[in-house]
Amino acid sequence: MEHHHGQTERHQGWKTSRSTDLIFRGITAACAGLVLVVMAGIFVSLVWNSLPSIRHSGISFLFSKAWDPVSNEFGALSSIYGTLMSTAIAMLLAVPLSMVIALFLVELAPPKISYVVGSAIELLAAVPSIIYGMWGLFVFAPFMADNVQPLLSKYLGWLPLFQGPEMGIGMMTAGIILALMILPFVSTVMRDVFAMVPDVMKEAGYGMGATTWEVTKDVTIRYGIQGMIGACLLGLGRAIGETMAVTFVIGNSSDIFISLFEAGNSIASRLANEFAEASDPMYMSALMELGLVLFLMTFGLQVVTQLWLKRVKRKMGGDLL
């Protein structure tokens, strides 16, 4: 009795102690608010530090491919091109591959194999990007130079895309490495999307005598198309800002080439390369503006992705991520 009484009292004491509650709420709110503050702070400081460069180059910054720190002429075009191009190659390779993997895991593989392969793919996502970069430079680039690029130039060499020096380092290798890096993200989300397709719908398809391929094509993919686009957007967001791996293999040239064998640069790789030794204020500011461009690109992409995923969630009723 004594004991019990004491416990209720303590319990009530905690419930009525408003000040603790307020402090707790205050701290949690502050921590959550911190995220917004950091976000806004990064944006404001990027804009602020870019101002000298914005005034210096104006809008031509976005359309000039000059990058000449010696005479303070800066343009983002080659970096923007490289960012978009390497991302495009990555998407072109990763999306179909992810889709096939996801379909296999959900529709065709025995549960045990599905589990093992699924876990392996998730593990792939945990490999640090620097490892991809080193592996890309020391193992994959020479392989490309010796085996893949000679073949491509032999059979597809009439396309300007596959002409030029077979160095193994360049836009194409960067794109392929990026594809490997986003593959786990895209395929995991796609797997979840396909798993969400109600069994009744698929069974109805089979019941009407459709083959696995027909059910996949006309039921699973059609039902999950919006989720699949969401998965692609997620991959895109990751590919566009990837830094270390790209820096290692893209070749870091300020030129724009049609050929995928040639070297290029991306915004992230340029920043990673040049930030440490940029002592001139205008140079620094140009790099900041480049950072701002990347920030706006990824931010815009995030907004689109979130809106899209929200829509998918509403329509499919499930929880995607």
Add this chain to the structure above:
Amino acid sequence: MKLNAFRWTAAAVITLAAALSSHSPAAAQAVSGAGASFPFPVYGQWAHQYNQLTGVQVNYQSIGSGGGIAQIKAKTVDFGASDDPLKTEELNQVGLLQFPMIMGGVVPIINVKGIEPGKMLLTNALVADIFLGKVNTWNDPAIAGLNPGLQLPEQKITVVRRADGSGTTSIFTNYLAKVSPEWKEKIGAGKTVEWPVGVGGKGNEGVSAYVRKVNGSIGYVEYAYALQNKLSHVKLRNRDGGEVEPTSATFQAAAANAEWKAEEGFGLFLTDQPGKESWPITGVSYILVYKQHDKADIAAATLKFFDWAYKHGKETAEKLHYVTMPENVIQMVQETWAKEITAGGKPVWPAN
């Protein structure tokens, strides 16, 4: 339960904050510096040895020359280090003194089938033409004429250079600008330049990895790096017609023949120096300190460390393939210390 956890967290946070704020600056004596990554291995070794000898802590952060200059200007460190000499006006503006600490060379490296290290000879003008993209095959008459004994392949030259801003590039482009008017006019010199041709690797390791992987390539790396990795270097014909290989001796020759006195703040690039024995692409790494100090003890400790490094750091430096400053230059530097570095109006050097 939840409440308890919360209290614990709060207590932990408060303790941590208290611990951080009561952290005392400098236990015994500590000197901090930041800057160039090129001399980091030797500065790090010196600091370690010096600490064991004297107990003085020297912390050097290898954050890049640009960062080092920014940090010393912001007075967050006691000395800065840069691979690029600052101009006299910039030094005077902030009241900094600059002196040379250690030297190194930059070495062109090649990967051409059948050509062994040190066998190919290039002239200064030819190096510039290759990096300009004007000479773009290995069997070009200009290269063949210089190397009659070599079997040169009919192969495209792939130029490999640094993608990241670096003191190595600064030294190399300074050299190219000195030996080629066209380079000077079109490209110029700096830590990052707008290269007319080629691919960029990150760091010395990036460049050497590219050169090793790409057949028919030419790049440039720090001497120590070329040596440790057994990369295939070239011979150069310097301005006085001497055919030199990159060695400590040829770097020393470049330094000894340089006109240090004529240069205010020792702001010298040791590229294209006179002398038959001089390696034409030699560079210096600099230390930056303030001329006027509030704390005499820190200023003295900083200078004492560098004095020790000048006098006793030779062996370590040579082991790491750096080149130490010649005796006459050290003397000149220490004379400037005595003249120009003060704390509270009194000279700091010679320190006791």
